[in-house]
Amino acid sequence: MEFLNELNESQRKAVEYVDGASLVIAGAGSGKTRVLTYKIAYLLKKGIHPTSILALTFTNKAAREMKERIAQMVGERTARYLWMGTFHSVFSRILRAEAEKTGYSKNFSIYDSSDSNSLIKSIVKDLKIDEKTYKAGLVHSRISFAKNNLITPDAYRGNTDLLKADMYSKVPRIVDVYDIYTQRCKLADAMDFDDLLLQTNILFRNHPDVLQKYRNAFSYILVDEYQDTNFAQYLIVRKLSEQHERICVVGDDAQSIYSFRGANIDNILKFKNSYSNAQVFKLEQNYRSTQTIVNAANSLIDKNSEQIRKNVFSEKEKGNLIKLLSTFTDLEEGVVVADSINQLRRKQGYSYQNIAILYRTNSQSRVLEEALRKKAIPYRIYGGLSFYQRKEIKDVIAYCRLINNHNDEEAIKRIINVPARGIGDTTVGKLTECAQTHAVSIWDVLQDMLAYNLAVNAGTATKLAGFRKMISFFASQSDSLNAYELVMQIVKMTGIINDTYVDKSPEAMSRQENVQELLKAIHEFCEQRVTAGESANIGDFLSEVSLLTDQDNTDDANTEKVTMMTVHAAKGLEFKAVFIVGMEEDLFPSAYAFESERSLEEERRLFYVAITRAEEQCFISFSKSRFRNGKTTNSNPSRFIKDIDPQYLDAPEEKVQPSWLQRQDESFDFEFERKSFQHQSFSSSKVTKPVERQTAQKLIKIAAREQGTKQVVENKNLPVGAFVKHAVFGIGKVLETTIADGNEKAEIDFGEKGKKSLLLKFAKLELL
DNA sequence: GGAGCCCCGGTTTTT
DNA sequence: CCGGGGCTCC
Numbered sequence A: 001m002e003f004l005n006e007l008n009e010s011q012r013k014a015v016e017y018v019d020g021a022s023l024v025i026a027g028a029g030s031g032k033t034r035v036l037t038y039k040i041a042y043l044l045k046k047g048i049h050p051t052s053i054l055a056l057t058f059t060n061k062a063a064r065e066m067k068e069r070i071a072q073m074v075g076e077r078t079a080r081y082l083w084m085g086t087f088h089s090v091f092s093r094i095l096r097a098e099a100e101k102t103g104y105s106k107n108f109s110i111y112d113s114s115d116s117n118s119l120i121k122s123i124v125k126d127l128k129i130d131e132k133t134y135k136a137g138l139v140h141s142r143i144s145f146a147k148n149n150l151i152t153p154d155a156y157r158g159n160t161d162l163l164k165a166d167m168y169s170k171v172p173r174i175v176d177v178y179d180i181y182t183q184r185c186k187l188a189d190a191m192d193f194d195d196l197l198l199q200t201n202i203l204f205r206n207h208p209d210v211l212q213k214y215r216n217a218f219s220y221i222l223v224d225e226y227q228d229t230n231f232a233q234y235l236i237v238r239k240l241s242e243q244h245e246r247i248c249v250v251g252d253d254a255q256s257i258y259s260f261r262g263a264n265i266d267n268i269l270k271f272k273n274s275y276s277n278a279q280v281f282k283l284e285q286n287y288r289s290t291q292t293i294v295n296a297a298n299s300l301i302d303k304n305s306e307q308i309r310k311n312v313f314s315e316k317e318k319g320n321l322i323k324l325l326s327t328f329t330d331l332e333e334g335v336v337v338a339d340s341i342n343q344l345r346r347k348q349g350y351s352y353q354n355i356a357i358l359y360r361t362n363s364q365s366r367v368l369e370e371a372l373r374k375k376a377i378p379y380r381i382y383g384g385l386s387f388y389q390r391k392e393i394k395d396v397i398a399y400c401r402l403i404n405n406h407n408d409e410e411a412i413k414r415i416i417n418v419p420a421r422g423i424g425d426t427t428v429g430k431l432t433e434c435a436q437t438h439a440v441s442i443w444d445v446l447q448d449m450l451a452y453n454l455a456v457n458a459g460t461a462t463k464l465a466g467f468r469k470m471i472s473f474f475a476s477q478s479d480s481l482n483a484y485e486l487v488m489q490i491v492k493m494t495g496i497i498n499d500t501y502v503d504k505s506p507e508a509m510s511r512q513e514n515v516q517e518l519l520k521a522i523h524e525f526c527e528q529r530v531t532a533g534e535s536a537n538i539g540d541f542l543s544e545v546s547l548l549t550d551q552d553n554t555d556d557a558n559t560e561k562v563t564m565m566t567v568h569a570a571k572g573l574e575f576k577a578v579f580i581v582g583m584e585e586d587l588f589p590s591a592y593a594f595e596s597e598r599s600l601e602e603e604r605r606l607f608y609v610a611i612t613r614a615e616e617q618c619f620i621s622f623s624k625s626r627f628r629n630g631k632t633t634n635s636n637p638s639r640f641i642k643d644i645d646p647q648y649l650d651a652p653e654e655k656v657q658p659s660w661l662q663r664q665d666e667s668f669d670f671e672f673e674r675k676s677f678q679h680q681s682f683s684s685s686k687v688t689k690p691v692e693r694q695t696a697q698k699l700i701k702i703a704a705r706e707q708g709t710k711q712v713v714e715n716k717n718l719p720v721g722a723f724v725k726h727a728v729f730g731i732g733k734v735l736e737t738t739i740a741d742g743n744e745k746a747e748i749d750f751g752e753k754g755k756k757s758l759l760l761k762f763a764k765l766e767l768l
Numbered sequence B: 001g002g003a004g005c006c007c008c009g010g011t012t013t014t015t
Numbered sequence C: 001c002c003g004g005g006g007c008t009c010c
Helices: A002-006 A009-016 A032-045 A060-074 A087-097 A113-126 A136-148 A153-157 A160-168 A174-187 A193-206 A208-217 A231-241 A291-301 A330-348 A362-374 A391-404 A409-415 A425-437 A442-447 A458-477 A483-494 A506-531 A538-545 A591-595 A597-611 A639-643 A659-667 A669-678 A696-706
Strands: A022-026 A053-057 A083-086 A109-111 A190-192 A220-223 A247-251 A279-283 A322-327 A355-359 A379-381 A562-566 A575-580 A614-623 A625-628 A631-634 A723-726 A730-740 A743-749 A755-759 A765-767
Touching: A002 A009, A002 A032, A009 A032, A009 A279, A022 A032, A032 A053, A032 A060, A032 A220, A032 A247, A053 A060, A053 A087, A053 A231, A060 A083, A083 A087, A087 A193, A087 A231, A087 A538, A109 A113, A109 A193, A109 A409, A113 A136, A113 A174, A113 A190, A113 A409, A136 A174, A136 A193, A136 A231, A153 A160, A153 A174, A160 A174, A174 A190, A190 A193, A193 A208, A193 A231, A208 A231, A220 A231, A231 A247, A291 A322, A291 A597, A291 A614, A291 A639, A322 A330, A330 A355, A330 A362, A330 A575, A330 A614, A330 A625, A355 A362, A362 A379, A362 A562, A391 A409, A391 A458, A391 A483, A391 A506, A391 A538, A409 A425, A409 A442, A425 A442, A425 A458, A442 A458, A458 A483, A483 A506, A483 A538, A506 A538, A575 A597, A591 A597, A597 A639
Parallel strands: A022 A247, A022 A279, A053 A083, A053 A220, A109 A190, A220 A247, A322 A614, A355 A562, A355 A575, A379 A562, A575 A614
Antiparallel strands: A625 A631, A723 A730, A723 A765, A730 A743, A743 A755
16 A cells, blocks of 8 residues: 555554544644545555445535545545545435434425524514514524534423523523424424434434444544534444444644534543543644744644644744734725735735635625725635525525425425515415414415415415415426426426516626526536436435535636635635734634633634644734724734744834824814713723834734723714814815725815815814 | 615624 | 614505
C-alpha cells in the first residue's frame, strides 16, 4: 500500500490503527480529510466491504468530496457502495427502510426550519399564549435542544430542571407547545431535522433487533467534524459501535463553533470516557499557513481554558505579519479593504479568487459590497437566502411533498392558495381547526368535508374540491411519471410557470429563472438516477432534496471573484489572503456572547477559525464607528485582538484624525450628555486621540483599556432637524445627513440663502 | 381575499 | 436600514 507513503508519520499512524476506537485531533490545516479518505481507502484495500463502512459527515458537500477522492483511489465501482453521507441523510434512509417500526410511513415528509417555525407559530396562536413571549425561533430552539438531548415531551414534563428554567424565563408553556408540536408532526407524517436523529435513537431503543442488524452491518464507523456532534448523534454512534468499538472520530475542539445548534464540545473533549481504550492521535503539522499565522492563531486559542492542548506548527516560511487595519467608519473600512485587495493583486500577483473577506454577521456584507463595486472588484457573496429557501422553489417543492404525503400540513397550508385560487386565510383557519377537533389531517377533512362539518359556503367547497382533485390527479400520475415529468405537469397545470411570467420586473424574471433552474436540477437528478439504474420518482427526488442546501453550489466557485462570507460559512475553506473585518466589541465577540465564559470561548474559537483560513496573509480590521440597525454606533477594538501575541501583528500607523471627526465630538455634546445621564457609566474619551505612531503593543493596550466601556454615543451624525449656524449662510435647518466616501455630508436649508449640501469636514458649523 | 401602510426588531445556521 | 407581520381599506 504505497499510497500510505504520501502521509506524514502521525497521519499514517492514525490511518493504520484500525483495531479499536481512535480519536484523531486534527489541528487546522493538518490534513484531516486526507486522513479520513486514506483510512477508508486503507480499510477497503484490506478487504473490508464498502457496504460495511459507515462514514458520517456534517455536510453533503464534505461527503461528496470525500467520496470522489476515495473513488479516485479505489475506483468508483467500490466507492459507490460506501455508506457515506450526513448524519441526517444516512439515518433518514434507515428510518424510511424501517418505516413499519417507527410509526411513520416510508414517505414521511421532512420539515425544514421554516416549516417547524410556522407550525410552532400556529400552535402558539391556538394555545392563545403571547406570541411575543413565545417567539417561534425561541420555542423552536428549546424544542430542538430537548430533541437533541433525547428528551421527549413526556420526559420534559417530568424534568424539574427544564420546567424550572422555563418558569424563570417566563415561558412555562414551552412544554405544551412541544407536546402539541410532536403530535402535529406525527399527524402530518413529518419529521423535522432533529427528529431524524431522535427517531433513530427511539428506533434503536425500541427495536434491539434492528439495532443489532445495523451493528452487524457497519463493521467500521468513521465520523468527521466530531466536535460538532450533539448528544443524539453521539448516542447513535455509540450504540452502533459499542460492541466492536471499531470507530474513528476526527475533529478539532478548537474549531467547535456550532454549540448554538446543539453541538456539544464535551463529546470530543471526553471521548475517552466513552471509549476507555481509545487511541488518541494528534495531527499537529499545519500544511496550510505560514508560521506567523499558525503561531498567531495558537497564541489566541491558548487563552481558552477548555481545550485539548496541542502544538500546531508550520514548516512553511515565516511569512508576513498579520496586518491590523484601523478605520474611523465602516465605509472607510470597506475602502481600505478594497484598496488592499488591489494592492495584493498588483504587488503580489494574487488573483481575486485567492482572497476572502470574512465577517461575523451577514449584514456586514452590504458596505463591503459597495466598496468593492466602486472599485470594480468582482465578488461573490455566499450565504443569505439559499436557493431552496426561495419562495417559488419552496412552493414547487411543497406541491411535491403534498403529492407524496397528503398529510403534510405545512405543505398543504403553503400551496393551497398558491397560485391564488380563492382559498384564503379564513378558509385555511377553518380547515385547520376542523382537522384539530377531529384529530385528523387537513387532507382528511378535504376528503369528506360534509362528514367533518366543515363550515364553508358552496363556492369555497367547490374550490376546495377542485384543489383536492388536482392533487389526487398528480398523485395518480406519480407512479407512471418520473420526478421531472411530474413537476413539469405541476408547474404548467397549476399556473406557477405563468405566474412568473406576469411582468418583466427583475423580481419576476428572477423567480422565473429560479423555477427553470429547479426544473433543470430535477432533470439532471432523473438522468443520473436512470443511468445508475435507480428509480427517479417524486419520492426519490424529495428524499434527496429535503436534506439539500445549496452550500454545495459549485457553479462559479472558481471564477475570478473575491469571496465574501461569514466566518461560520468559511469553516473548512482556505484562501491565500483573508480579511477579517469588523473586529469590534459587541460584534466580534457578539454582544450575545457575554452571558457566559463558554460562549465567549466559542467566539474566540470562531476567530481562530477565521485566522486559520489564511495561507499567506491575514488582515484584521476594525472601525471606530459602524452603521448598525439604522444607527451609527461607536465601537472599540475587539478584546480578541489583544489575545494575539503582539509579535505577530503589524499595527497601523494611526492616521491623524480628520477634523470632521473631532468637531463631531463637540457638536454632539448635548446628545452625549443626555445619554450619559441615563447610563451612569461613561468615559469621556470615546475616540482615540491622534497619535503620531502607535506600536502594536500600544494599540493593544488601548484596546484593552477601551473594551468594556459601554457605548453611550449612538448617533455621530448631525441630528436631522437640528439648527446650525454657518459663517456665510447664516442659520439653517438640517434636512438630511449622509456619509459618502467616509465624509459626512449634510443637506441644510438656509431659508432665503437656499438649500446647501455641505461637507462637514470643511463647513464650520455651529450647532444651536 | 388581497394590496398597501405602519411598527417592530434585528447573531452565527453543516441538516 | 431592512424585512416580516399585523392592520386597514377596497
